[in-house]
Amino acid sequence: xxxxxxxxxxxxxxxxxxxxxxxxxxxxxxxxxxxxxxxxxxxxxxxxxxxxxxxxxxxxxxxxxxxxxxxxxxxxxxxxxxxxxxxxxxxxxxxxxxxxxxxxxxxxxxxxxxxxxxxxxxxxxxxxxxxxxxxxxxxxxxxxxxxxxxxxxxxxxxxxxxxxxxxxxxxxxxxxxxxxxxxxxxxxxxxxxxxxxxxxxxxxxxxxxxxxxxxxxxxxxxxxxxxxxxxxxxxxxxxxxxxxxxxxxxxxxxxxxxxxxxxxxxxxxxxxxxxxxxxxxxxxxxxxxxxxxxxxxxxxxxxxxxxxxxxxx
Amino acid sequence: xxxxxxxxxxxxxxxxxxxxxxxxxxxxxxxxxxxxxxxxxxxxxxxxxxxxxxxxxxxxxxxxxxxxxxxxxxxxxxxxxxxxxxxxxxxxxxxxxxxxxxxxxxxxxxxxxxxxxxxxxxxxxxxxxxxxxxxxxxxxxxxxxxxxxxxxxxxxxxxxxxxxxxxxxxxxxxxxxxxxxxxxxxxxxxxxxxxxxxxxxxxxxxxxxxxxxxxxxxxxxxxxxxxxxxxxxxxxxxxxxxxxxxxxxxxxxxxxxxxxxxxxxxxxxxxxxxxxxxxxxxxxxxxxxxxxxxxxxxxxxxxxxxxxxxxxxxx
Numbered sequence: 045x046x047x048x049x050x051x052x053x054x055x056x057x058x059x060x061x062x063x064x065x066x067x068x069x070x071x072x073x074x075x076x077x078x079x080x081x082x083x084x085x086x087x088x089x090x091x092x093x094x095x096x097x098x099x100x101x102x103x104x105x106x107x108x109x110x111x112x113x114x115x116x117x118x119x120x121x122x123x124x125x126x127x128x129x130x131x132x133x134x135x136x137x138x139x140x141x142x143x144x145x146x147x148x149x150x151x152x153x154x155x156x157x158x159x160x161x162x163x164x165x166x167x168x169x170x171x172x173x174x175x176x177x178x179x180x181x182x183x184x185x186x187x188x189x190x191x192x193x194x195x196x197x198x199x200x201x202x203x204x205x206x207x208x209x210x211x212x213x214x215x216x217x218x219x220x221x222x223x224x225x226x227x228x229x230x231x232x233x234x235x236x237x238x239x240x241x242x243x244x245x246x247x248x249x250x251x252x253x254x255x256x257x258x259x260x261x262x263x264x265x266x267x268x269x270x271x272x273x274x275x276x277x278x279x280x281x282x283x284x285x286x287x288x289x290x291x292x293x294x295x296x297x298x299x300x301x302x303x304x305x306x307x308x309x310x311x312x313x314x315x316x317x318x319x320x321x322x323x324x325x326x327x328x329x330x331x332x333x334x335x336x337x338x339x340x341x342x343x344x345x346x347x348x349x350x351x352x353x354x355x356x357x
Numbered sequence: 358x359x360x361x362x363x364x365x366x367x368x369x370x371x372x373x374x375x376x377x378x379x380x381x382x383x384x385x386x387x388x389x390x391x392x393x394x395x396x397x398x399x400x401x402x403x404x405x406x407x408x409x410x411x412x413x414x415x416x417x418x419x420x421x422x423x424x425x426x427x428x429x430x431x432x433x434x435x436x437x438x439x440x441x442x443x444x445x446x447x448x449x450x451x452x453x454x455x456x457x458x459x460x461x462x463x464x465x466x467x468x469x470x471x472x473x474x475x476x477x478x479x480x481x482x483x484x485x486x487x488x489x490x491x492x493x494x495x496x497x498x499x500x501x502x503x504x505x506x507x508x509x510x511x512x513x514x515x516x517x518x519x520x521x522x523x524x525x526x527x528x529x530x531x532x533x534x535x536x537x538x539x540x541x542x543x544x545x546x547x548x549x550x551x552x553x554x555x556x557x558x559x560x561x562x563x564x565x566x567x568x569x570x571x572x573x574x575x576x577x578x579x580x581x582x583x584x585x586x587x588x589x590x591x592x593x594x595x596x597x598x599x600x601x602x603x604x605x606x607x608x609x610x611x612x613x614x615x616x617x618x619x620x621x622x623x624x625x626x627x628x629x630x631x632x633x634x635x636x637x638x639x640x641x642x643x644x645x646x647x648x649x650x651x652x653x654x655x656x657x658x659x660x661x662x663x664x665x666x667x668x669x670x671x672x
Contacts, residue, residue: 109603150663159424160610160662163603167655175648282426282484289481295422331492334485341477341485 053292056347057307060290060340064314071321082200084317085310086268089192089205090115091283092309093261095291096213098284099305100254103217104229104247105296106151106158110166111258112281114140116274117169118262123182123272126263130185141255148251152244166281173274180273184266192267205264206306213257213302226250230298287312290340311340369613372628375661376635383639395638397521401589403630404527408582409601410608410626411534412575416479417609418621419571420551423479427487428579428605429598431464434494435580436587436597440503447506454584461580464490465573472572473565491595498595505588513589523585530578535623547571548620608633611661632661 068084069076075084094115101108108114118140126133147165151158194201217223225246228236237243261280266272289295290311291304315336319329380399384392409428416425438460439453464486471482504510512522538544546567549557558564582601587593611632612625636657640650 154663156662157610159606161659163607163610164655164658164662166603167651167658169655171648171651171653171655173648174651175646178648286481286484289478295478295480325496327496328492330495331489334488334492337481337485337488338471338475338477341481342475345476 053301054304054307056344057291057304057311059347060343061307061311061314064311064318064336068314068318068321071318075317075321078195078198078200082195082202085200085202085206085313088310088313089202089209090261090265090268090277091280091287091313092206092209092306093257093264094277094280094284095287095305095309096209096302097254097257097261099213099288099291099293099300099302100217100226100250100257101158102230102285102288102293102295103226103298103300104250105298106162107285107295108162108254109159109281110162110169111284112278113166113169113173114255114258115262115265115277115280116272117173117176118259119266119269119272119276120173120176120182120262120274122188122263122266123184124176126188127183127185137259140259141252144255144258145248145252148247148249149244152247170274177272177274180271180276182266182272184270188263188267189270192264206310210303210306213306216253217300217302222249227298227300230296230300283309283312286337290337292344312337369622369625369628371661371664372612372625372632376628376632379632379635379639383635383642386639386642391642393519395635397516397519398638399631399634400524401521402634403627404521404523405582405586405589406601406604406608406630406633407527407626408530408585409579409605410612410630411530411623412578413605414609414612414614414621414623414626415534415538415547415571416575417606417614418547418551419568420554424606425468425483425572425575425579426480426602427464427468427483427490427576429600429602430487430490430494431461431576431579432583432586432598432601433593433595434464434490434497435460435583436593437494437498437595439584440505440587440593441497443506443509445504445506447508450506450509453506453509454581457580457584458577461577462573464580465576466569468576469569469572472568495595498593502592502594504592509588510591513585523589526585530581531623531627538621538623543567543570551615551620604633607658611658 072080074080094111098108098111118137121133121136121140124133125136147161150156151161192201196204217226225236225241226249228241229243229246229250233243236246262277265277269276287308288300288305289308291301291306291308293300293305293308315333318336319332322332324332380395383395387395409432413425413428416423435457439457442456443449443453468479468483468486471477471486472479475482477485505513515522517525538547546557546562549560549562550564550567554564579598583593583598586597590597608626608629609621610629612627612629613622614620614625633654636654637650640653645653
């Protein structure tokens with residue numbers, strides 16, 4: 045049986061997730077239950093959505109350093125406008141998605157480095173969030189709260205949501221013609237251009253889609269936390285990049301994997317729980333998270349080598 | 358006329374033009390009363406950004422994907438460890454500095470070992486490294502705030518002929534960096550690697566050694582900056598490096614160094630560092646709240662890049 049390379053790409057992140065999960069279950073058998081799993085993966089949903097958003101940007105060879113600030117901004121909008129007057133909230137979100145499309149166009153037309161433009165935008169989103177919620181507060185809209193805390197039978201919400209996100213984005217990015225174009229821009233802009241497609245439109249569309257997923261991430265986050273704060277999701281910038289890489293994505297070349305990205309996000313979330321079960325002193329919690337990241341990436345290198353040896357044989 | 362054209366073709370001219378414009382606007386608002394104090398403060402705070410920016414510039418010059426995210430954690434750890442070691446004794450100042458430099462050396466080697474041995478993209482490698490460094494800093498610090506030795510504290514906060522000492526240190530480091538970049542084979546090598554790693558390898562440039570030295574250089578500059586910043590602000594704090602992550606990248610790029618690598622620019626880092634500080638102080642003097650200040654800072658960064666961005670398409 046021949047296994048496609050994209051499947052092999054998925055095996056490594058999936059194996060590391062399974063390994064980590066097994067370690068957690070070994071240390072805390074009580075986690076092996078509906079409630080336990082829900083608690084373990086609860087915060088994974090917003091991180092997975094932000095990771096998918098980052099993955100889209102990385103598919104066109106760009107990098108979004110404003111992801112954390114933007115998700116925080118969306119969380120603030122959710123906890124204030126979307127809750128009090130949904131129509132205005134939706135309008136703000138549409139405006140924000142349009143702003144993402146404009147950023148994509150500006151980066152493309154002026155050939156600017158995406159890192160710098162999004163760095164500038166991170167200040168803008170952060171400022172807007174501070175204007176809306178100078179101090180932590182606001183309230184989650186009832187439906188977002190209901191959605192995030194609902195308890196479907198057998199499988200916890202967090203896992204159902206992750207699977208839905210992974211499947212929807214998989215079909216949108218890996219199986220649709222639009223998805224091929226997005227990855228094509230990352231792989232070889234010139235060939236996409238010569239084939240008669242408008243690269244500027246593709247880039248604008250990709251950015252808008254990324255903005256859309258980031259908006260969902262903000263809503264999901266507030267649904268879990270019930271209130272928002274201007275700095276609530278700042279670490280999502282680095283988490284989302286790490287999630288994409290853990291999931292087998294690459295910085296250049298349009299090589300991304302939506303399912304892998306979601307698995308990467310789950311792994312990162314689980315790493316946090318794993319550490320609290322280990323009862324490491326709080327001083328070393330962050331450091332151990334770094335060590336886990338290194339170990340998982342080392343594992344990936346090892347498996348990549350095995351795969352290469354297999355091929356050359 | 359040719360002189361003017363030569364000047365305009367320099368990418369760093371834009372950051373200086375923007376700096377002067379912001380300085381004039383701020384001084385006009387205060388009626389000229391604050392011009393000396395403002396300039397000194399700008400030089401002092403810009404100096405810290407310059408020192409970390411120089412290291413980040415060398416790393417960014419190496420080409421796409423090369424960014425050192427461990428800068429803030431390195432600054433924090435170096436500041437805490439140096440102050441703890443010196444323990445308010447004037448005699449230990451040099452020892453503290455040496456330990457800082459050694460620490461930077463170790464972190465730089467660690468970063469490159471991860472990048473090379475595990476083939477991790479530099480962004481992720483330095484990010485993982487920064488987690489570990491940050492934890493070590495938390496563990497060393499334990500919430501204590503140790504004061505810097507008397508002589509060191511007064512050195513970092515005083516002026517020489519009206520120029521802050523910190524700015525002089527940054528200037529000396531910049532000159533060394535400039536010589537390194539423009540006049541040595543090492544500088545040619547990193548530019549070559551940034552333009553095309555493959556071609557550089559083919560011409561026999563020791564790519565790995567050069568990259569290793571560059572990551573070490575960046576970490577050492579970050580440690581020196583942490584050492585100085587902790588002494589300047591009267592003690593190390595765990596979050597003292599955090600704003601320098603974005604700052605170190607922003608000053609390099611606004612200063613006209615190509616993000617794609619292979620083309621770097623030291624005067625621009627000074628222009629951009631002064632500019633970033635002056636924008637914030639201008640918005641402060643005009644009495645904007647934190648939210649508006651952030652928004653305007655972001656918009657101004659983007660505007661400067663849009664204005665100066667034309668040069669990238671000529672390549």
